Amino acid sequence: MRFASVLLSAVLLAGCTGSKNVDDAPSTVGHVDLQRYQGVWYEQARLPMFFQRDCVRSEARYSLLDNGSIGVLNRCETKNGEWKEARGEAEPQQPGSTDRLWVRFDNWFSRLFPEMTKGHYWVLYLDQEYSVALVGSPDREFLWLLSRDIQLDASTRQRLLDEAEKRGYDTSELIWRGEGAEI
Template identity: 35%
Template structure:
């Protein structure tokens, strides 16, 4: 005969599993209404991007000089290699894979650093010659300003910040790479 404690724990486990799957299902079905860049040429987007600023993410905490490299694979997935410098001066690398859910809209990608978990990666705006890009998550928690060079002119930066604000991002949370480097190395 099973004890009442065992029955209670079994019941709680079933409820916890049900809630977990309900939360996953809810997250998977959440839709967002935020405009993204139009007519993205995914081939032009590929290559090396330097992070100018970001809204802090847990996996980037304590890092600076972030660089992302994107490569389009034959199966239309994207290989991603992110590298950054830690406070101890060591360069760390993380790899990911992304896919484009709708091949007619290359501005919305799903990225995974830890399969089977994927996150949204939306290209919100890109300079016509792909010199800079504004990338964010549709829930507006995370935002990246990327450039092909480590320098972005003031006019472009003001345009990017205005666009981010208009899309509902809190740009006061942006951490700029140059300041990250100073703060991390001085602590």
């Protein structure tokens, strides 16, 4: 429950971060085949953020739901080896657009204030095999480097870093999978 509350706080902050110049927003992939995108993604790196401050390893499981949205299950392992999880749903920010989603986690606050608790989930880069991806927010405060495999080889890691930097993200503060918790 505490993990879900912390995630809610982050989603609230992410949902409120759209005030910067939209013309300066990073480019996205244009289209995501959600059927191929579903499944398990392992977080390889992220920018520091409050709601993942205790996480040393994280993963996300996405599944298509009957209502057309995407089910989200985020799991996080802490330094103590404890697993925490949060469930939510994602939906396109604009009908028919699959690369810019709103994510909302299921808790009492989001049920009371659904429009206030949406966070940006922009797919910035996705390889043809759907094996690695960059996901971030348009204000560049949030960034995740994701892969289908638990570990990345050096060339794939560098490709993701290059793609993130091309889109204006500061990668010098990335926290890599297995590194200590922050904040």
